[in-house]
Amino acid sequence: AQKITQTQPGMFVQEKEAVTLDCTYDTSDPSYGLFWYKQPSSGEMIFLIYQGSYDQQNATEGRYSLNFQKARKSANLVISASQLGDSAMYFCAMREGLDRGSTLGRLYFGRGTQLTVWP
Amino acid sequence: ETGVTQSPTHLIKTRGQQVTLRCSSQSGHNTVSWYQQALGQGPQFIFQYYREEENGRGNFPPRFSGLQFPNYSSELNVNALELDDSALYLCASSLPLEGYTFGSGTRLTVV
Numbered sequence: 001a002q003k004i005t006q007t008q009p010g011m012f013v014q015e016k017e018a019v020t021l022d023c024t025y026d027t028s029d030p031s032y033g034l035f036w037y038k039q040p041s042s043g044e045m046i047f048l049i050y051q052g053s054y055d056q057q058n059a060t061e062g063r064y065s066l067n068f069q070k071a072r073k074s075a076n077l078v079i080s081a082s083q084l085g086d087s088a089m090y091f092c093a094m095r096e097g098l099d100r101g102s103t104l105g106r107l108y109f110g111r112g113t114q115l116t117v118w119p
Numbered sequence: 120e121t122g123v124t125q126s127p128t129h130l131i132k133t134r135g136q137q138v139t140l141r142c143s144s145q146s147g148h149n150t151v152s153w154y155q156q157a158l159g160q161g162p163q164f165i166f167q168y169y170r171e172e173e174n175g176r177g178n179f180p181p182r183f184s185g186l187q188f189p190n191y192s193s194e195l196n197v198n199a200l201e202l203d204d205s206a207l208y209l210c211a212s213s214l215p216l217e218g219y220t221f222g223s224g225t226r227l228t229v230v
Binding site for chain 2 (some may be wrong): 022037045091106112
């Protein structure tokens with residue numbers, strides 16, 4: 001089974017509007033972390049936001065927020081007030097079994113969602 | 120500006136050849152991971168090094184090997200290149216509390 005599923009190959013949003021990118025995950029480990037990355041055409045993976053499995057509050061970082069629904073195993077990324085520069089590939093990823101402070105552990109990535117922001 | 124630098128940025132090799140990709144991370148990043156990202160796919164974990172020793176490996180054959188050096192640089196070596204090895208190779212070093220910092224990658228084309 002896929003560890004991370006992103007069902008939206010592509011999404012379109014008008015500038016200044018909000019957009020939600022979907023991500024579901026599969027793990028039996030009670031301790032895990034969820035990440036979102038942005039990958040522009042240059043190839044670099046840019047870290048956006050992190051949510052730990054034991055975090056009580058949904059994570060927020062500026063215009064990015066993570067809608068974490070643990071029982072549904074979903075971790076959707078919400079981008080508010082979209083900008084043209086937000087156009088990129090977005091990846092959801094998971095690390096199992098370790099807390100945020102750890103530097104060990106592999107990331108499992110989804111297949112990504114290509115976001116296009118239009119004027 | 121990313122703290123992880125990868126070289127070269129692009130590379131073309133012939134099937135059967137060997138290739139070495141390099142990664143330099145910031146001082147203090149004692150964990151480095153390598154990922155392969157095929158076109159249109161998400162990155163796939165190759166292996167991770169922690170304090171110069173391999174600390175986990177994905178589903179990649181032994182012809183994929185690596186090294187990590189005391190100066191926080193690392194290498195990914197691929198022997199007997201195959202056409203399917205054509206991909207973007209990403210290096211990531213780990214920062215506690217801030218997730219993984221990725222480099223811009225090396226685009227390898229095998230012809």
